[in-house]
Structure formats: C-alpha cells, structure tokens
Amino acid sequence: MTTANPSHGLLAGRLLVCLGPGGVGKTTVSAALALGAALAGRQVDVMTVDPAPRLLDALGLGAVDAAEPRVVPLDGLADVAQVADLAGLFDLADAASAESSNVVELAAARARAGGVGGARRRPARRAGRLRALRLDPKRTFDAIVARHAPSPAAADAIMQNRIYRNLSQALAGVGDYMAMERLLELSEQPATDLVVLDTPPAREALDFLDAPRRLLDLLNSRAVTLLGGGMRRGFSVVDLAARAVLSAFDRLTGLHLLGDVQAFVRSFDGMYAGFAERAARVQQLLIAGDTAVVVVTTAEPERTAQAHEFLAALSTAGIEPRAVIVNRTLPATVSAAQVARAALAPALRRKLERAAEDFAALHQREAAAIVSLRAGLPAGLKLLAVPDLGHEPAELADLARLGRSLAIL
Amino acid sequence: MALARLILVTGKGGTGKSAVAAALALCLARRRPTLLVDLDQRMWAARMLGLESSDNPRDNSDDAAAHDKGAAAIARPGAIANLETISLSAGTELEAFIERIVPIKAIARRMLQSRTFGYVSAALPGLEAFLMLERLRIVAGRAALEDRYVVVDAPATGSAIELLSVPGALKQIAPLGTLNRLAANVESFLADASRFAVLLTLTPQELALREALEASDVLRGRLSVSVAAAALNCVPPPLFSRREIDELDAPGADRRFACLAQWRAGAGRFAARTRREASRAGLRVVELPMLFSPAMGRAELEELSRALDARLFPPNSGKSGKSGKSGKPPTSAGSAGSANVAKSAGAARPAKSARSARSERPE
Numbered sequence: 048m049t050t051a052n053p054s055h056g057l058l059a060g061r062l063l064v065c066l067g068p069g070g071v072g073k074t075t076v077s078a079a080l081a082l083g084a085a086l087a088g089r090q091v092d093v094m095t096v097d098p099a100p101r102l103l104d105a106l107g108l109g110a111v112d113a114a115e116p117r118v119v120p121l122d123g124l125a126d127v128a129q130v131a132d133l134a135g136l137f138d139l140a141d142a143a144s145a146e147s148s149n150v151v152e153l154a155a156a157r158a159r160a161g162g163v164g165g166a167r168r169r170p171a172r173r174a175g176r177l178r179a180l181r182l183d184p185k186r187t188f189d190a191i192v193a194r195h196a197p198s199p200a201a202a203d204a205i206m207q208n209r210i211y212r213n214l215s216q217a218l219a220g221v222g223d224y225m226a227m228e229r230l231l232e233l234s235e236q237p238a239t240d241l242v243v244l245d246t247p248p249a250r251e252a253l254d255f256l257d258a259p260r261r262l263l264d265l266l267n268s269r270a271v272t273l274l275g276g277g278m279r280r281g282f283s284v285v286d287l288a289a290r291a292v293l294s295a296f297d298r299l300t301g302l303h304l305l306g307d308v309q310a311f312v313r314s315f316d317g318m319y320a321g322f323a324e325r326a327a328r329v330q331q332l333l334i335a336g337d338t339a340v341v342v343v344t345t346a347e348p349e350r351t352a353q354a355h356e357f358l359a360a361l362s363t364a365g366i367e368p369r370a371v372i373v374n375r376t377l378p379a380t381v382s383a384a385q386v387a388r389a390a391l392a393p394a395l396r397r398k399l400e401r402a403a404e405d406f407a408a409l410h411q412r413e414a415a416a417i418v419s420l421r422a423g424l425p426a427g428l429k430l431l432a433v434p435d436l437g438h439e440p441a442e443l444a445d446l447a448r449l450g451r452s453l454a455i456l
Numbered sequence: 457m458a459l460a461r462l463i464l465v466t467g468k469g470g471t472g473k474s475a476v477a478a479a480l481a482l483c484l485a486r487r488r489p490t491l492l493v494d495l496d497q498r499m500w501a502a503r504m505l506g507l508e509s510s511d512n513p514r515d516n517s518d519d520a521a522a523h524d525k526g527a528a529a530i531a532r533p534g535a536i537a538n539l540e541t542i543s544l545s546a547g548t549e550l551e552a553f554i555e556r557i558v559p560i561k562a563i564a565r566r567m568l569q570s571r572t573f574g575y576v577s578a579a580l581p582g583l584e585a586f587l588m589l590e591r592l593r594i595v596a597g598r599a600a601l602e603d604r605y606v607v608v609d610a611p612a613t614g615s616a617i618e619l620l621s622v623p624g625a626l627k628q629i630a631p632l633g634t635l636n637r638l639a640a641n642v643e644s645f646l647a648d649a650s651r652f653a654v655l656l657t658l659t660p661q662e663l664a665l666r667e668a669l670e671a672s673d674v675l676r677g678r679l680s681v682s683v684a685a686a687a688l689n690c691v692p693p694p695l696f697s698r699r700e701i702d703e704l705d706a707p708g709a710d711r712r713f714a715c716l717a718q719w720r721a722g723a724g725r726f727a728a729r730t731r732r733e734a735s736r737a738g739l740r741v742v743e744l745p746m747l748f749s750p751a752m753g754r755a756e757l758e759e760l761s762r763a764l765d766a767r768l769f770p771p772n773s774g775k776s777g778k779s780g781k782s783g784k785p786p787t788s789a790g791s792a793g794s795a796n797v798a799k800s801a802g803a804a805r806p807a808k809s810a811r812s813a814r815s816e817r818p819e
Binding site for chain 1: 468469470471474498500612614615661662663666692695696700703704710711712713715716717719720722748749750751752
C-alpha cells in the first residue's frame with residue numbers, strides 16, 4: 048500500500064467507527080478497511096455486526112462460534128489489483144478461475160521483494176495482523192451482568208427476569224450498548240493498534256452513539272420509583288400524572304408488567320457505578336483525537352439524504368467525521384460514442400450502443416446523487432468511493448480489492 | 457387473486473422498497489381510492505411521487521378535530537387522483553395513547569415532555585410498536601368500509617419482522633388480560649390474508665434473494681402472515697445472445713465491449729436464477745424492469761406502476777388457476793421489461809414456468 052492511498056488518514060488512528068443507514072454495505076466496508084490496515088502492517092481487530100453469510104465465510108467466521116476474535120490469514124493478499132473499470136472486474140474473475148495459484152505466488156513474491164510499505168508511523172516491515180469477531184449482544188450482556196452483579200444469585204435473578212429474557216435486546220438500545228462494551232474490551236488490548244467497528248443498522252446516527260447514555264438514564268431513572276414503589280417526597284404534578292398513566296397501563300394489562308420492568312431495573316442497583324464508569328470511558332474513546340468516525344452510504348437519493356441526516360446528528364453531538372464513503376459506485380466503461388466508432392456488425396453495434404447508453408444513464412443517476420451528497424458537506428470532509436464488484440464479496444481477495452480501490456471522489 | 461386490503465411493502469435496504477410502494481400505490485389508485493402510509497417521518501415514497509409533505513403531522517396536534525383520530529393519522533390529499541398519503545410514527549401513536557388515558561390534556565402534554573416519561577417508554581419498546589400495528593389494524597378496518605386499498609412503506613426486512621413479532625411477544629409477556637386480548641386481535645388481523653399481506657422487494661442480487669427467502673419463511677411460518685408476492689425489482693431487459701457475446705469476445709477485439717455485454721447478460725442471468733429460487737420457495741414473483749433513466753421520479757414510478765398493474769392484474773385473470781405457460785406476455789406491459797411473470801400456482805409449477813420463461817430469452 049502506498050502513501051498515496053486515501054485510506055491512510057482513516058487507518059492510522061486507534062479506532063475507526065463506521066456509521067451509516069441500513070443496506071449500504073457497512074459491514075463490507077468495515078471489513079475491507081480493516082483488511083487494508085492489516086495489510087499495511089497494523090494489528091487490527093474488526094468487530095462485525097450481523098454480517099452476510101458469504102462475508103462471514105470470507106472472514107473465516109462462518110461455521111464457528113465467532114464471539115471471540117479469530118485470526119484472518121493474510122497470505123497472498125498484499126498485492127491484489129485495484130478495480131479500475133468494468134473490464135478490470137472481468138479480468139479478475141478470469142485470473143481467479145484460471146491461474147489463481149500463480150497470482151497468489153506472484154503476490155507473495157512481490158511482497159517479499161518489499162513492494163509493501165508500512166503505515167506511516169510504523170516500521171516498514173512489521174507484519175500486520177487481522178482478527179475478526181462478530182457481536183453477540185445477548186451474550187455480551189450476559190457476560191457483563193455476570194461480571195458486575197454483586198452475587199451469582201443476583202445475576203441469576205436478572206437473567207430469569209421476564210423482561211430481560213423477552214425484551215433485553217430491544218431495551219433502550221441494548222444491542223448498541225453491547226457493541227460499545229465490546230469495543231472497550233478490544234481497545235484495551237495492548238496487542239491491538241486499531242479497532243474497526245461496524246455498527247448495528249440504525250435509523251439515526253445517534254441511536255448508536257447515544258446508547259450508553261440512554262441505558263444509564265434508564266437504570267438511574269426516577270421512573271423506577273414511580274413504576275411500583277412508594278412515592279418519594281417532592282414529587283411533581285408530572286410525576287403524579289406519570290403514575291396515573293402507569294397504573295392505568297397496569298390495569299389495562301391486568302398484569303405486573305411494570306413491576307417486572309421495575310424489578311429488572313432495580314436488579315441493576317448495585318451495578319450502576321460499574322456501568323456508568325464504563326460508559327464514560329466509551330464516550331471518551333469516541334471523541335478522542337485518534338478515533339476516526341466515517342459515514343458509509345451509497346449513491347442513491349434516499350441514502351444520501353440519510354447520510355446528510357447522520358452528518359447533521361454527528362455535528363450536533365460534537366463529533367467530527369473524518370470521511371463519507373460512497374459504497375458500490377459503478378465502474379467506468381466504454382461510451383456509446385466509442386462503440387459507434389467500432390468495427391462491428393451493425394445490429395450488434397446498435398445493441399452495444401444501447402447497452403452503453405443504459406450504463407451511462409445509471410452513471411448519470413449516480414453522479415447526480417453524489418452531487419447532492421457533496422452539497423453542504425463541511426469543508427475538508429473527504430468524500431471517498433468504493434467500487435461495486437458486481438457480486439457479494441465472497442473471499443478475502445474481494446475485500447482486499449475493495450480496500451485497495453478506495454478512491455477520492 | 458384478490459389483494460389484501462392492506463399491503464405492507466418491505467425488503468432489504470437498497471432494493472427499491474419505497475419506489476415499489478409508491479408504484480403500487482399509483483397502480484392501485486387507478487382502480488380504487490388508495491392510502492399510502494409511511495411508517496417514519498421521512499415519507500420517502502410520498503416524496504418520490506412529488507407529494508411533498510411540508511406540514512408535519514405533529515403541528516396539527518392542537519387541532520381539536522384531529523385529537524380523536526390520533527395525532528398522526530391526518531389524511532393529506534395529494535395531487536394524484538384517488539391517492540392520499542399519511543405518516544405514522546411510534547412517537548405520535550404513543551402520544552395519542554397517553555392522551556386517551558390521561559383525561560386532562562395539560563397534564564398529558566406535560567407528561568409527554570417529561571424525561572421521566574421518556575425513561576418509561578424506553579423501558580417498554582414493544583408498546584410503541586404495538587400501538588403502530590393497532591393503528592394499522594384500524595386504518596385497514598376503515599379502508600374496508602370505504603372500499604379503499606392501503607399500501608404501507610415499511611422499514612427494511614429486519615425491522616419489519618421485529619415490528620410484526622411484537623404482538624406475539626406481548627402475548628407471551630401478558631398471558632392474560634386486556635393487553636393479551638388486544639395483542640390477539642392484532643395478531644389475527646396480521647394473519648388474515650384478506651386484510652393484511654406483505655409484499656417483499658428484492659433485486660437480482662445474492663444478499664437480497666437470501667433475505668427475501670428468509671423473511672418469507674419467518675413471515676409465513678412463525679408469524680402466520682401471508683406474503684402476497686415477491687417484487688423482483690431492477691431486472692435488466694435482455695439484450696445480447698450468447699452467440700453475440702462470444703462474437704464480441706473474439707481475439708483481437710476491444711475487451712471492453714465484451715465486458716459491457718457480459719455485465720448486462722450477467723445481471724439478466726442472476727435475475728433468472730432469482731426468479732427460479734423465489735418461485736421454488738412458493739413465492740409469486742412479480743418482475744419489474746430496471747429503468748435506465750438518469751433520475752427516479754414520477755414518470756419512472758408511473759412506468760413501474762404500469763408494469764405492476766400488468767403483473768398483478770393480468771387481462772385474463774378471470775381464469776385463475778391456469779398458469780405455467782407464460783407464453784404470451786400481458787399485452788399491456790408498456791415497459792421494455794422482460795415481460796414474463798413466473799406465476800406460481802403453488803410450489804409444483806414454478807420450475808417449469810421459470811424454464812419456459814428462460815427459453816424465450818434471446819440468451
């Protein structure tokens with residue numbers, strides 16, 4: 048990887064957080080960036096959330112219990128080709144099927160010859176490492192409860208709670224919070240230089256970034272008292288009204304649902320301090336200077352509009368994103384004019400012209416989306432593109448190619 | 457085949473869910489008054505149709521007339537005949553619920569603004585989702601009285617399934633009582649194919665296909681929800697024959713030409729595979745053409761809606777049950793789209809119809 052690669056600014060820090068609307072390929076981009084950093088010599092951990100089966104296979108997480116980090120082999124990936132245009136995609140497919148072993152050997156030979164530089168602040172020859180893991184919110188939550196609970200009996204009580212069992216994943220962004228927890232663990236490992244974090248699909252950027260605060264608010268809330276216990280002194284008319292609603296709700300349900308919520312929240316009583324302390328550390332981590340936040344999107348009007356919403360939310364939260372990455376951009380190809388000059392049978396040439404025009408129309412649609420994305424971006428915010436491979440990334444080489452092909456728009 | 461009163465459109469992100477919902481609403485509005493419902497405040501489907509919603513439903517909450525309907529359910533007449541759009545949100549449904557329970561309006565309002573209340577509603581996330589579904593049940597009931605269609609532009613598959621799972625989860629939490637009865641009501645609404653069905657959107661891509669198949673399993677199995685069809689979106693019209701691609705791939709020829717043709721043909725081939733697999737899973741596949749236009753606006757949605765119309769209401773649909781030979785494409789298919797719809801008359805036939813569909817293709 049050369050210093051000209053635009054990803055450098057993103058991969059040199061300690062933490063890279065990929066945010067973005069659902070369906071834009073956040074997980075793929077996270078994995079490709081992490082792989083790129085590892086190939087540049089860094090010790091990288093990438094945490095994926097809900098990856099596609101083929102991506103899991105590519106990362107070696109397919110059949111195994113992937114809640115713990117697993118080492119991803121990097122052999123032969125150092126010199127994959129950049130994806131420049133449509134023809135390049137097909138060349139790759141041909142090379143892969145015809146002489147894959149030769150390609151790998153060639154790449155390995157080039158790597159030995161010193162074709163691969165290191166990341167800026169690292170010794171050039173240091174071997175990189177990539178580990179991947181998959182977030183399991185329920186298991187992470189269980190582990191935290193077990194760790195922080197004052198006694199095994201208390202931990203048991205929480206895990207047996209009806210609310211915990213049925214709703215713990217939906218509860219106040221628990222999934223998001225668990226991603227944060229895991230992040231903290233990973234970032235504290237001395238053997239890791241960079242943690243790349245893929246985030247759960249969210250409608251709003253702050254769903255994720257706000258998760259620790261929301262969970263803490265809930266655990267520390269006066270609602271606990273209101274829900275089932277006696278009233279404290281100094282309650283207000285609002286509290287009275289809340290209580291009226293809550294008891295109306297309990298009457299309506301004919302159950303002690305709210306009692307359960309209260310028991311659930313109360314069972315965290317002794318654990319609040321531990322949670323609060325960790326949440327504060329996560330918040331620190333997110334705004335640290337060596338943390339890079341990127342927003343991933345695709346060049347479609349709905350997604351670019353959402354990307355703008357994410358950026359606005361980040362700016363409100365005082366977080367300065369490092370880049371916007373447009374995933375699945377169309378590769379370049381021949382124009383209809385070029386086809387028109389070709390020596391082809393007239394019927395075939397007309398068809399090819401039509402195909403080129405169709406492709407150009409899609410390019411035009413994409414260009415318009417990128418123009419609207421660019422409009423209003425803060426000055427200095429990088430706009431980067433990752434090309435569409437024409438298929439789901441099925442192997443590490445695909446991810447390496449995507450990482451290599453990251454280009455400034 | 458009769459369509460359900462309310463059709464909820466969902467699919468993997470990026471499969472054109474909102475566009476398909478908008479096109480479906482256009483298509484149905486040509487037959488009967490139709491209501492397009494958006495489940496978040498962005499109203500993307502309505503915006504694509506040029507029905508800008510500058511008035512936020514929340515702004516109308518002072519309106520006494522609106523009060524009883526629930527704050528968000530204010531129909532907004534659009535510029536398209538027979539088509540109205542509304543936006544529902546969990547927040548406004550919750551407000552409406554609180555305002556129902558707390559008789560004194562000032563107190564209800566102050567409560568909704570209090571942080572304490574925020575914590576409580578955060579502790580009961582199923583409640584908001586449940587109130588949304590309850591609202592959809594009421595909207596569908598009203599639409600039945602007025603003989604209207606309802607199209608819902610729902611969130612992406614994962615969230616949509618979470619939403620539809622809420623009544624079942626609530627029933628488990630509340631095995632008795634009023635909430636249980638309400639949840640059972642909503643559940644039977646969702647399971648009634650004449651009142652509620654899902655339209656899954658997908659594109660000719662591996663992940664979209666997987667997600668649609670998995671969603672269909674969960675919907676039909678665990679949730680007992682009927683899946684009206686799978687809308688296979690973005691199918692490129694076939695252009696090159698195999699022979700032509702070989703011709704372009706001849707030694708000495710410009711490689712970029714062959715690649716362009718292969719790219720086009722490859723997408724077509726995967727579309728055929730997608731159609732086969734979806735049909736094999738017992739899904740009725742409704743194909744929509746890839747529109748090679750520089751923008752996706754009202755005109756393009758009209759084109760998609762005509763394609764949908766031809767496939768959902770084929771001219772000979774009176775003789776239902778006869779299928780398998782999709783020899784003649786519906787004549788009203790105005791688009792350049794590949795005109796075959798793999799009609800799945802149950803799971804037994806589709807393989808054949810997919811084959812015959814393929815043999816018609818130039819490739």
